[in-house]
Amino acid sequence: MTTGKFDTTPIARELAAMARRRQALSAQELPLPTRTRILTVVNQKGGVGKTTTAVNLAAALAQGGARVLVLDLDPQGNASTALGIDHHAEVMSTYDVLIDGEPLASAVAVSPQSKRLQVVPSTIHLAGADLELAGMERREHRLREALDAHLSSLDEPPHYVFIDCPPSLGLLTINAFTAATEVLLPIQCEYYALEGVSQLLDTIGRIQAHLNPRLTVSTVILTMFDGRTLLSRQVVDEVRSHFPEQTLDAVIPRSVRVSEAPGYGQTVIAYDPNSPGALSYREAAAEIARRGTA
Numbered sequence: 001m002t003t004g005k006f007d008t009t010p011i012a013r014e015l016a017a018m019a020r021r022r023q024a025l026s027a028q029e030l031p032l033p034t035r036t037r038i039l040t041v042v043n044q045k046g047g048v049g050k051t052t053t054a055v056n057l058a059a060a061l062a063q064g065g066a067r068v069l070v071l072d073l074d075p076q077g078n079a080s081t082a083l084g085i086d087h088h089a090e091v092m093s094t095y096d097v098l099i100d101g102e103p104l105a106s107a108v109a110v111s112p113q114s115k116r117l118q119v120v121p122s123t124i125h126l127a128g129a130d131l132e133l134a135g136m137e138r139r140e141h142r143l144r145e146a147l148d149a150h151l152s153s154l155d156e157p158p159h160y161v162f163i164d165c166p167p168s169l170g171l172l173t174i175n176a177f178t179a180a181t182e183v184l185l186p187i188q189c190e191y192y193a194l195e196g197v198s199q200l201l202d203t204i205g206r207i208q209a210h211l212n213p214r215l216t217v218s219t220v221i222l223t224m225f226d227g228r229t230l231l232s233r234q235v236v237d238e239v240r241s242h243f244p245e246q247t248l249d250a251v252i253p254r255s256v257r258v259s260e261a262p263g264y265g266q267t268v269i270a271y272d273p274n275s276p277g278a279l280s281y282r283e284a285a286a287e288i289a290r291r292g293t294a
């Protein structure tokens with residue numbers, strides 16, 4: 001690193017801090033859970049960083065040695081794109097699993113980013129699935145049944161399943177709540193950050209009472225933080241006071257590299273692993289891994 005008076009410039013300090021974070025990350029091994037953790041990434045607001053969070057945590061955990069499965073439940077298919085998976089209308093997808101009862105294994109693809117990272121993509125067909133599900137038997141349980149059957153058929157089940165939800169609280173999201181063990185809630189450091197969160201918590205309470213008693217809101221992650229603004233810092237304080245146990249120490253900064261990566265069919269973990277956004281997602285993944293075995 002630089003020495004002498006250069007150490008005192010803000011840029012030099014930032015570079016030194018990033019070097020320390022990189023070192024700390026490479027020195028630690030991630031503990032693996034003994035049972036599959038199923039995290040559903042939910043916020044009924046669009047554009048808060050659900051998909052970005054799901055794919056980057058998945059990639060970081062896979063890089064750390066875990067087997068990870070991502071289920072794309074958003075018709076937009078942004079998670080599939082970021083993980084380098086084809087999702088044109090003809091590929092087998094979460095739609096075939098949910099609506100036609102196809103086995104989940106028939107729709108699993110392996111991400112080019114890691115052999116430990118598997119994906120069930122979504123296709124545009126999923127856009128009509130909420131309506132189709134409404135008329136079906138056991139309509140809230142279809143994902144859980146497919147996932148349970150899949151996990152119990154495997155000799156080496158994934159350590160983590162991430163479910164990337166659409167921006168609504170419709171039947172797709174309810175299927176995700178029913179299938180999951182944990183809710184992971186991304187909150188964007190923006191105006192009205194907590195808007196809608198009480199409605200979300202009410203819904204989760206009803207799911208716990210009627211459909212899935214094992215579900216907990218285990219993790220809250222702050223996204224698109226901009227340290228230059230007072231607003232971002234206020235949101236961090238407010239969210240930490242609402243969710244003192246659940247909020248991760250790692251905060252994800254707003255970073256151009258994070259938003260560029262999907263354009264290359266990549267997560268930022270693959271695209272630029274030492275950029276600030278990638279470091280923060282790797283730190284967040286390490287916290288999630290440690291908390292799950294604590």
Ligand code: ADP
Nearest residue numbers: 046047048049050051052224253254255258259
């Ligand atoms: P959601 O899934 O909740 O709709 P996305 O993950 O798709 O949200 O993010 C919304 C937009 O913000 C996308 O264009 C994404 O690339 C961008 N974005 C997400 N996180 C960051 C970040 N940390 N820095 C910069 N851009 C981000």
Ligand code: MG
Nearest residue numbers: 050051074078
């Ligand atoms: Mg999304």
